[in-house]
Amino acid sequence: MVTLYINGTPVTVLSGTTLLEAAEQAGARIPTLCHAPELSAQTSCMVCVVEERSSGRLIPACSFRASTPMDILTDSETVHEARRRILELLMSEHAGDCEAPCRRLCPAGLNIPLMLRFIARGEEEKAARLAAADLALPLTLGWVCHHPCEAGCRRKSHDESVAIREMHRYAADQFLGGEKTYAPSAADSDKRAAVVGSGPAGLAAAWVLRSRGVPVHVFERDALPGGMLRHYPEEELPPGILDQELAAYTRAGIVFHCGTLIDAGSLSRLFQEYDAVVLACTIESDAAAGVQRAVEDKYPVRSVRSGKEAAMQALVKLEGAPSPEKPPYDSQLGRVDEAEIQDYMKNRVPQESLSRSRCPESPKEESGRCLHCDCHAPVSCKLRLYATRYGARPRAWRQSARPLVPGLKRDGRLLFDTGKCIKCGLCIEMAKKKGDLPGMAFSGRGFDTIVTVPFDAPLLEALARSSEACVAVCPTGALVFDDQEECSP
Secondary structure, eight states: OEEEEETTEEEEEOTTOBHHHHHHHTTOOOOOSSOOTTSOOOOOSOTTEEEETTTOOEEETTTOBOOSOEEEESSOHHHHHHHHHHHHHHHHTOOSOSSOHHHHHOTTOOOHHHHHHHHHTTOHHHHHHHHHHHHSOHHHHHHHOOOGGGGGOGGGGTSOOOOHHHHHHHHHHHHTSTTOOOOOOOOOOSOOEEEEOOSHHHHHHHHHHHHTTOOEEEEESSSSSOGGGGGSOTTTSOHHHHHHHHHHHHHTTOEEEETOOOOTTTHHHHHHHOSEEEEOSOOOOGGGGGSEEOOOOSSHHHHHHHHHHHHHHHHHHHHOOOOOOOOOOOOOOOOOOHHHHHHHHHHHSOGGGTTOOOOTTSHHHHHTTOOOOSOSOTTTOHHHHHHHHTTOOTTSSOOSSOOOOOOEEEETTEEEEGGGOOOOOHHHHHHHHHTOSSOOEEESSGGGOEEEOGGGOOHHHHTTTTHHHHHHHOSSSSEEETTOOOOOO
16 A cells, blocks of 8 residues: 555555546546546556656656655646646647637627538428527527628638528528527526617527526617617518517517616616616616626627627626636637648538539538538547646647648548547557457657558448447547537537
8 A cells, every 4th residue: 555645635545556546536636638547548648747746757647656655746836837838739730620710700609510510411400499599599690690600611712601691591490480489498597687778789688698597677768679670671681580589589588678768867776676787788877887788789690799798797696606717729720721621521521512502592402511620529629628727828839830631531420530639549449449450550650640540441440349439538529420519618
């Protein structure tokens, strides 16, 4: 037996126990990328380094086995700095996007690639539900959004961008229009919120609050809710669309008080009657300092974003939750050349859509034109999680040129995105454990080392027994199933 001190806590373990296992017994969590409990230690990523207090040396916790008493620090300043630098080095060779350009350019944060995958698979209802959750005004924005997302579509570099707004409109019209409900299902809270103003920002704030179970009352000075949305020409926004949207709000339990003017004098009354107040209008008052503000922009989709942000801040007050975390680390591939686009198209675009121009009238075919250059695992990717946690700086280690996407390999549902591979070796070991031949293997030497399938065997043939296990242990989403669905980071 050996006694270790983990952050000052004594832990007695068997001789030969790894520092990672000892830390877990002491209640200390150490990040890992190349570790899987059922596999032998790889010691390839070094993210699990810890500090020996007496000598100051850094030790990989996943493979170092205790044989003598040690005093270990798992979260010292030295450890944090080392992990940050290690993650930055790993990211310097990372060739891939955490989020596709189209999603980054959507002010409201719609997961566009996932929506398009749903439509391409004939799952329009899932696409509509996703739009309703992300956009707050899914029907209306399908008409009036100025679609900045299409400017970032990489397909545009080859022929034409995907008709994203039309695809969003199609899905919303199919499953959210008329009497169909998409009301939130959260249980009612004992807190109440007031929203002043019923333009896109106010409506978005009300929807987000109601989706968390908060009873919401919306106060509007005009005779009808909608704000600027009431002033669009009929050819840009048919009048029935907004009314359908507002009907869904009413079914959700949101109460509208139209023809009610809230001014500086009456604002204090709302503080007395409601637990949170969101202002989506211009009111200048000392009392307004205690409310959350949402800004109405000339572009409705930007107003929706502002309303959502104001609602999230109000929820912090209502639920006593911590403030929203900082945005996650976002790897951005940047501009891709024609050869890379061709590789995306070869492996992610159906044959019938390879040479097809925009065809909004054929939704499945049009959605199939998407290159799907996003990451399929933005939530479970440990590399992104730790890069966010330790403050890794994008492109801290600049190269003379961006690493080219090494290639995308597809076999049925299984996709191997080699640009996201960090060469941890877990898939290699897992294939060996499951008895797969040829499995996966390292190829090349030094900086040219890559993980590949020996003899160019098909992926599913090489990983016949281990494909699901390999996907499960992959820390970065380099190995994924094409229909893997992670809605948001």
